[in-house]
Amino acid sequence: xxxxxxxxxxxxxxxxxxxxxxxxxxxxxxxxxxxxxxxxxxxxxxxxxxxxxxxxxxxxxxxxxxxxxxxxxxxxxxxxxxxxxxxxxxxxxxxxxxxxxxxxxxxxxxxxxxxxxxxxxxxxxxxxxxxxxxxxxxxxxxxxxxxxxxxxxxxxxxxxxxxxxxxxxxxxxxxxxxxxxxxxxxxxxxxxxxxxxxxxxxxxxxxxxxxxxxxxxxxxxxxxxxxxxxxxxxxxxxxxxxxxxxxxxxxxxxxxxxxxxxxxxxxxxxxxxxxxxxxxxxxxxxxxxxxxxxxxxxxxxxxxxxxxxxxxxxxxxxxxxxxxxxxxxxxxxxxxxxxxxxxxxxxxxxxxxxxxxxxxxxxxxxxxxxxxxxxxxxxxxxxxxxxxxxxxxxxxxxxxxxxxxxxxxxxxxxx
Amino acid sequence: xxxxxxxxxxxxxxxxxxxxxxxxxxxxxxxxxxxxxxxxxxxxxxxxxxxxxxxxxxxxxxxxxxxxxxxxxxxxxxxxxxxxxxxxxxxxxxxxxxxxxxxxxxxxxxxxxxxxxxxxxxxxxxxxxxxxxxxxxxxxxxxxxxxxxxxxxxxxxxxxxxxxxxxxxxxxxxxxxxxxxxxxxxxxxxxxxxxxxxxxxxxxxxxxxxxxxxxxxxxxxxxxxxxxxxxxxxxxxxxxxxxxxxxxxxxxxxxxxxxxxxxxxxxxxxxxxxxxxxxxxxxxxxxxxxxxxxxxxxxxxxxxxxxxxxxxxxxxxxxxxxxxxxxxxxxxxxxxxxxxxxxxxxxxxxxxxxxxxxxxxxxxxxxxxxxxxxxxxxxxxxxxxxxxxxxxxxxxxxxxxxxxxxxxxxxxxxx
Numbered sequence: 001x002x003x004x005x006x007x008x009x010x011x012x013x014x015x016x017x018x019x020x021x022x023x024x025x026x027x028x029x030x031x032x033x034x035x036x037x038x039x040x041x042x043x044x045x046x047x048x049x050x051x052x053x054x055x056x057x058x059x060x061x062x063x064x065x066x067x068x069x070x071x072x073x074x075x076x077x078x079x080x081x082x083x084x085x086x087x088x089x090x091x092x093x094x095x096x097x098x099x100x101x102x103x104x105x106x107x108x109x110x111x112x113x114x115x116x117x118x119x120x121x122x123x124x125x126x127x128x129x130x131x132x133x134x135x136x137x138x139x140x141x142x143x144x145x146x147x148x149x150x151x152x153x154x155x156x157x158x159x160x161x162x163x164x165x166x167x168x169x170x171x172x173x174x175x176x177x178x179x180x181x182x183x184x185x186x187x188x189x190x191x192x193x194x195x196x197x198x199x200x201x202x203x204x205x206x207x208x209x210x211x212x213x214x215x216x217x218x219x220x221x222x223x224x225x226x227x228x229x230x231x232x233x234x235x236x237x238x239x240x241x242x243x244x245x246x247x248x249x250x251x252x253x254x255x256x257x258x259x260x261x262x263x264x265x266x267x268x269x270x271x272x273x274x275x276x277x278x279x280x281x282x283x284x285x286x287x288x289x290x291x292x293x294x295x296x297x298x299x300x301x302x303x304x305x306x307x308x309x310x311x312x313x314x315x316x317x318x319x320x321x322x323x324x325x326x327x328x329x330x331x332x333x334x335x336x337x338x339x340x341x342x343x344x345x346x347x348x349x350x351x352x353x354x355x356x357x358x359x360x361x362x363x364x365x366x367x368x369x370x371x372x373x374x375x376x377x378x379x380x381x382x383x384x385x386x387x388x389x390x391x392x393x394x395x396x397x398x399x400x401x402x403x404x405x406x407x408x409x410x411x412x413x414x415x
Numbered sequence: 416x417x418x419x420x421x422x423x424x425x426x427x428x429x430x431x432x433x434x435x436x437x438x439x440x441x442x443x444x445x446x447x448x449x450x451x452x453x454x455x456x457x458x459x460x461x462x463x464x465x466x467x468x469x470x471x472x473x474x475x476x477x478x479x480x481x482x483x484x485x486x487x488x489x490x491x492x493x494x495x496x497x498x499x500x501x502x503x504x505x506x507x508x509x510x511x512x513x514x515x516x517x518x519x520x521x522x523x524x525x526x527x528x529x530x531x532x533x534x535x536x537x538x539x540x541x542x543x544x545x546x547x548x549x550x551x552x553x554x555x556x557x558x559x560x561x562x563x564x565x566x567x568x569x570x571x572x573x574x575x576x577x578x579x580x581x582x583x584x585x586x587x588x589x590x591x592x593x594x595x596x597x598x599x600x601x602x603x604x605x606x607x608x609x610x611x612x613x614x615x616x617x618x619x620x621x622x623x624x625x626x627x628x629x630x631x632x633x634x635x636x637x638x639x640x641x642x643x644x645x646x647x648x649x650x651x652x653x654x655x656x657x658x659x660x661x662x663x664x665x666x667x668x669x670x671x672x673x674x675x676x677x678x679x680x681x682x683x684x685x686x687x688x689x690x691x692x693x694x695x696x697x698x699x700x701x702x703x704x705x706x707x708x709x710x711x712x713x714x715x716x717x718x719x720x721x722x723x724x725x726x727x728x729x730x731x732x733x734x735x736x737x738x739x740x741x742x743x744x745x746x747x748x749x750x751x752x753x754x755x756x757x758x759x760x761x762x763x764x765x766x767x768x769x770x771x772x773x774x775x776x777x778x779x780x781x782x783x784x785x786x787x788x789x790x791x792x793x794x795x796x797x798x799x800x801x802x803x804x805x806x807x808x809x810x811x812x813x814x815x816x817x818x819x820x821x822x823x824x825x826x827x828x829x830x
Binding site for chain 1: 731
């Protein structure tokens with residue numbers, strides 16, 4: 001049905017978009033070559049912390065959790081939390097699980113290591129870092145023949161540069177191909193990435209790429225540049241987005257229930273009917289969309305009166321080895337919740353596979369009229385809904401949003 | 416009931432916490448003095464853009480909005496959007512409002528200026544910037560006598576430094592005053608803010624302040640340092656938070672309906688029964704909480720095995736003159752939604768009044784057992800809820816979370 005144009009990016013300084021004639025159209029020169037380094041998990045550098053210390057620390061965390069910092073204004077949640085105190089207390093003993101339903105899904109299997117490691121110790125930033133990138137693009141089902149209106153580029157310049165542009169499709173009403181502007185914008189950005197004036201600044205890259213673009217049209221756009229010290233600089237105009245997922249802390253011998261997220265010491269339990277998980281990754285950073293009003297995003301345009309690079313939201317986040325970034329067009333973020341992005345990233349060690357899985361998930365949700373998508377939730381919040389008489393019948397606004405879907409996954413590896 | 420300890424911060428290098436004996440306890444020296452500059456709205460620098468151009472641009476935006484980029488997977492929303500096309504089309508004419516309920520609240524009155532200004536032109540970053548800060552602290556209702564367990568500091572060093580620490584109350588079970596650790600941490604941070612080794616780096620400030628703290632206990636903490644070029648550097652461990660609100664674009668003569676958010680040209684309408692608003696501010700940046708699991712945040716501690724400065728999420732965001740930051744303990748963010756923060760900030764030009772309004776709102780929500788708070792929503796998402804038999808009766812988990820509430824509001828002004 002959809003013809004995915006995904007590819008594990010094996011070359012740098014490459015801009016891509018979907019084409020029916022060529023699986024990945026390259027519009028920039030192959031001036032550099034990079035080798036994709038598969039992220040390997042480093043052993044913990046700190047094996048001297050005793051298991052007793054970890055248990056002690058976790059018990060304290062749980063004890064602290066009980067106090068008033070956690071209480072609610074009403075007895076209802078107090079009761080709910082109170083019900084789980086037995087569960088909290090079980091941390092200090094061999095776990096015997098009384099009040100929690102069984103049959104949890106095993107997401108990540110146990111580590112046999114007996115040492116504890118903080119993230120900073122698991123992922124020491126001792127060396128320079130760079131991105132290992134995978135990409136996947138699925139065009140809007142009605143635009144497969146034209147390849148959709150998203151474009152992206154990936155470069156290995158410095159620690160790595162990734163960018164996505166999403167063409168505004170309304171230009172078709174004026175007989176303008178909406179894909180031309182984002183394609184040219186990405187090609188120009190790809191050419192300019194090493195420009196002296198750009199000087200590793202994604203906002204200046206947007207400025208120069210926009211100035212160099214002569215096609216008619218407009219696009220939302222996001223650019224992220226990784227410095228080798230781990231600082232990721234981001235400039236975004238509109239509703240493309242970027243998320244950063246960091247691995248959870250590891251407490252070997254302790255696991256979290258996939259539903260209740262409580263930490264359990266199950267190392268000496270023989271109750272194999274329990275399936276438990278390690279703590280999964282955490283979302284540590286997210287861009288926010290810019291829009292004039294619901295569904296009318298900021299955009300760079302061929303027209304004079306519109307947004308410019310000065311309207312970009314400019315942020316940065318310090319990344320650690322082992323972190324993963326997910327960048328995409330709104331086709332991803334309107335159809336996939338952040339917790340789904342985190343859980344999907346957790347399941348794939350290969351960046352290209354992760355990008356494909358996320359794009360497929362977004363595509364499936366976008367076609368599902370019953371799915372309560374981020375987009376339909378937001379639409380209801382903003383006052384869009386089914387007519388009153390349908391509400392009375394229990395009908396509510398649901399469904400995903402068909403759109404071009406671009407996903408770029410970048411894993412931070414030592415270079 | 417609660418005894419607020421709010422104050423418009425008129426001095427720099429000052430650390431504060433609530434005390435029943437003194438309204439604001441100063442624990443650092445008054446080595447510097449700063450003048451709070453009230454933000455004044457600068458006139459637009461660009462008066463040459465014709466009204467026709469603005470109308471043309473907005474019409475295009477609306478036209479673009481209709482296309483498939485905006486369609487849903489199901490006919491329901493398509494119908495809903497289709498219903499509003501008349502409304503969109505009305506942009507190109509004198510507005511005659513047919514399908515929208517009347518009686519909108521006037522939030523911001525009209526500007527008489529006929530020129531259009533992009534944010535970058537409204538808020539040009541031509542000069543050095545600094546913070547104009549207002550603070551407000553409301554202790555947990557059960558901890559008023561001890562002054563609560565939050566602490567904060569504000570300094571005018573460089574462009575301004577703001578920080579909040581939230582003591583983990585569970586230490587009281589071990590006969591440790593939970594407020595000692597955050598108070599000493601903030602006092603040390605305040606002393607060290609100009610340290611050569613810190614060198615404007617909030618993560619290093621956390622490291623050195625933590626190392627210097629000898630009290631027993633633990634705390635979540637956030638520090639933000641503004642450079643005079645507008646870059647705000649942030650380091651956070653745990654669930655204190657920071658939001659950045661940027662003023663919306665101004666299109667004089669155009670307004671947004673407070674409910675539907677659609678742009679309207681009402682300049683030639685005599686229908687005074689309509690009360691319309693300008694586009695309000697936008698949330699452009701938000702930190703994300705770090706936690707081991709629900710309600711168990713990362714924290715700096717007097718104990719060895721816990722989080723360190725290395726576990727901080729380190730981010731930055733480029734601010735413009737006119738931007739406002741809201742920093743707070745989880746007592747704010749667990750009880751007040753982001754859209755409420757944005758709308759509250761929009762209503763106050765004075766930073767201290769805005770901080771007080773936000774703290775009061777959080778306090779009121781925290782005591783309201785019927786309020787569907789961010790905390791109760793999150794609790795339900797994480798599997799905490801009322802018992803099954805109550806669910807059958809239509810009861811669900813609601814209510815705010817009583818807690819210490821600290822709010823720091825910083826307005827970016829030219830210095």
